[in-house]
């Protein structure tokens with residue numbers, strides 16, 4: 001099933017939670033929706049699921065208008081951030097719910113329902129918990145039951161809203177891998193929301209980065225990391241250095257200091273320069289685009305993190321390999337191996 | 345500490361112990377004879393039967409009221425919400441005379457009902473009405489907070505799994521409210537069984553027909569038939585004990601299964 | 606997916622209409638997910654409002670309508686009757702006694718339950734609740750069995766010429782019994798939530814037990830105390846069943862306001878009966894209003910202690 005979203009706008013009062021979103025999801029894809037809190041990820045997911053309705057725009061599944069259908073008819077599996085399990089039902093009954101509420105004409109008989117639930121519990125590897133109540137499960141187990149429940153209706157699309165948001169770091173890592181292999185197995189078109197960039201990059205085939213109700217970039221994990229399309233994406237993904245610069249007469253300046261960087265094709269005016277910390281190469285004074293004095297050094301495993309006061313007035317943090325020890329007081333040259341400049 | 349316990353025993357335990365001691369002075373036969381007399385049996389039947397019927401009405405209407413108050417917005421909602429507590433706060437004697445005036449044959453509601461051939465005041469129906477009046481807050485105030493705290497996402501989850509609105513209500517919402525509903529029912533029932541002030545004015549108090557058990561106790565007392573009064577009281581007391589006990593167990597059970605988030 | 610030409614630009618008019626219709630259908634379906642169809646909503650609201658109007662609003666209105674049915678003069682004349690004045694006085698006295706007693710012992714009971722662990726605590730809590738669920742008539746009866754002529758202390762009391770039953774002490778005692786739970790019930794959850802840390806801090810800073818109580822414990826629970834006293838008072842003034850059993854109905858002496866309502870009503874003095882009843886109804890309404898205000902304070906206190 002493909003999903004296509006066109007120019008979606010959703011307003012709460014005068015505030016636009018979604019401000020013209022366009023998105024295409026391929027059949028069988030596992031797409032990560034990444035963005036800071038409040039960027040509209042949940043809102044987008046809820047509209048696709050039919051739990052909320054846009055003010056304008058289109059949503060279509062396989063080319064047919066999804067907005068013409070209510071949530072019940074869309075066959076979208078939704079996994080809520082806080083699980084939303086039915087607390088008065090056992091795990092088994094939770095998973096069976098979607099099968100039991102089907103219209104009589106298509107409802108399976110009890111034996112097939114039991115078989116199907118068993119199958120799903122096996123799939124999420126929790127068949128031994130069938131008779132427990134949700135309150136007797138751990139967070140990770142609840143999350144998997146919520147997933148099994150959503151899968152029971154054989155959804156055409158699976159939407160997961162921060163599925164691992166409430167779990168601790170270790171469990172998250174395990175479940176991440178598990179989700180990836182599960183998706184491989186069932187191959188349902190899936191969108192999963194997270195505001196953890198590492199999670200997005202690790203699990204998904206493609207990543208969509210959102211901010212303030214708009215999509216900033218869509219691309220493979222490599223794309224968004226290596227070639228961020230906007231200043232926001234660069235700043236949001238990966239730790240990075242951000243410097244305010246001026247572009248004028250073919251020269252880039254940091255404060256008063258002209259930088260030895262090519263300014264070809266840049267729009268004159270105030271701009272921002274982005275460099276990843278580990279992309280700043282350390283050399284002898286005068287060797288690179290920047291020069292600065294080391295203030296402070298700490299070691300982080302294989303790298304040393306140095307605070308450097310640039311001669312242009314800014315202080316930045318860089319990650320350098322440990323082969324050449326830096327010391328407070330050193331004057332060094334810095335050459336960005338890779339950088340991007342965005343106007344504005 | 346010691347003070348607390350002694351005060352509690354003075355004010356609660358000793359009186360109750362007195363009641364039970366009194367009843368022990370009766371031989372089982374005497375006890376049985378009192379309870380199985382036609383008038384006593386009828387009074388107990390009237391009190392318990394009508395109280396149960398009224399509690400059931402309260403369960404249904406209370407649920408409807410809670411639903412309207414929690415889920416919908418309508419003019420005057422806050423006032424109606426506050427007003428639910430009136431039967432708690434209004435002295436029972438006042439409620440009794442007011443209900444009687446309202447449902448008497450010439451009353452604002454009694455007159456139209458009489459025209460339809462329904463007589464309320466001075467019949468068992470009147471007792472029923474008074475018991476409904478005093479029971480409303482119990483159901484509403486036990487169920488309301490639970491419905492308010494119900495996670496909206498479970499309804500969305502049910503809907504997206506294909507459940508119709510009706511299925512969502514019956515299979516998801518009602519079971520979540522069930523412990524609170526049962527508690528409300530039990531509390532309303534317990535209160536209605538023992539109710540005196542708001543019932544006796546409207547009841548008619550005809551022996552065997554519209555005479556409630558608490559009134560029979562009062563009558564026996566005024567006839568100095570203390571044994572009779574004690575026996576009836578003990579039966580009612582035991583029932584209240586059982587109900588409180590059941591409610592406490594119910595709450596604990598619900599807590600263990602469906603802990604607050 | 607090669608047939609995906611259904612671009613919104615190339616839609617014919619009839620297709621656009623069909624789509625608009627489908628959207629409208631979906632809009633209706635969306636309303637179903639967390640709420641009911643409009644018609645059902647209206648029916649439910651109407652039922653709730655009608656039920657509350659018939660069973661709560663009208664009885665309240667009828668009290669005042671009857672009280673003023675002969676005009677203001679008759680109303681105030683009824684209230685000025687010596688019998689009425691005596692009943693009001695007695696009611697105030699009884700309420701003062703039982704609220705006072707229950708305030709002290711409710712505080713102590715709540716404090717013991719909230720701050721200490723001991724055997725039989727659950728039993729004690731159940732015991733405190735008991736007067737709520739016992740028929741008021743039975744509450745009265747137990748005192749008759751204790752202090753009546755044939756009661757356990759009856760002979761002794763008669764020999765020492767002490768009158769409890771059919772006199773003010775009996776009425777106060779029965780009222781205290783019936784209203785016992787209010788203060789303790791209001792305070793137990795508050796005190797439990799606050800724990801013992803603040804008190805322990807105060808004592809470690811050298812405060813005496815009483816100082817700790819008045820400077821630390823009491824300020825923390827003052828709204829709860831007021832709440833309990835308010836409800837206790839309302840019930841004390843309005844108690845009917847228990848008082849009716851122990852009072853002996855001696856006119857001008859052992860009649861509280863609710864009892865006088867009964868007597869006057871049975872004598873067909875409706876204006877007088879409802880005039881007294883209207884005072885009690887106003888007491889109830891004021892109690893409810895103050896209660897709402899206090900509940901807001903209590904909620905705020907709770908929120909504050911959350912952070």
Ligand SMILES: Nc1ncnc2c1ncn2[C@@H]1O[C@H](COP(=O)(O)OP(=O)(O)OP(=O)(O)O)[C@@H](O)[C@H]1O
Pocket residue numbers: 012017035036037038039040041042043044195
């Ligand atoms: N029902 C609502 N009423 C008003 N505003 C809302 C509502 N739902 C969402 N919003 C607003 O819309 C914006 C987007 O919300 P949304 O829940 O989609 O964010 P999100 O990207 O999922 O954030 P998070 O990562 O914190 O879950 C937020 O600013 C939020 O305050």
Ligand SMILES: [Mg+2]
Pocket residue numbers: 041042043161
């Ligand atoms: Mg969200």
